Amino acid sequence: MLSRGWSLQGIIQARSAQPVEIFDPALALAANGPSSDIRPDLIAGIPLYLYGSQYPGGKALNNTAGAAVCSDGSQSVGPFCPPPTDANGAPLRQGTVGRNAFRGFGATQVDFAVHRDFPIHESLKLQFRAETFNVFNHPNFAPPIGDITDPRFGLSSQMLGRYLSGPTLGGGSFSPLYQIGGPRSMQFALKLVF
16 A cells, blocks of 8 residues: 555756857957957867866866967967957957857756655545755756956856856746756655645
């Protein structure tokens, strides 16, 4: 009798890495305002990614200052230099970095739920539910910052769940606790079904 009415549910979510757009907001403003998408030039021979435990998620876009000297005499940020500019500082062309050419982090998560129905009457039952999100508490990181003028360029600055919930909670987004990329969380519920 104790083993009747139980149900188990499991969900495994996995996705590949999201693209990361590399940009320089100063060039965008010089070109035509913040809506312009000006990408930098890519310097060959310099590693695109850095790996190690010192980086969130073990990986970062190469943000090494001064890895090379750019054509305008400035120092590169990793393998990135600004494209040539005119006398007013406006870019003459789009940079050689392709749109969405870089990838951040993939994401994986296992969710698990168990519930039991307790019959009260033929058309009335009480349901107990226990649900766990991100059972193994696997860390999932947000895409790295793509603004080459930001001191945190190339690094992930937050967890994926917080990133997906947007800048303000309550703005129509899900709580980071109950979507992919959040920390392990549990919820319990009693539901009267009639």
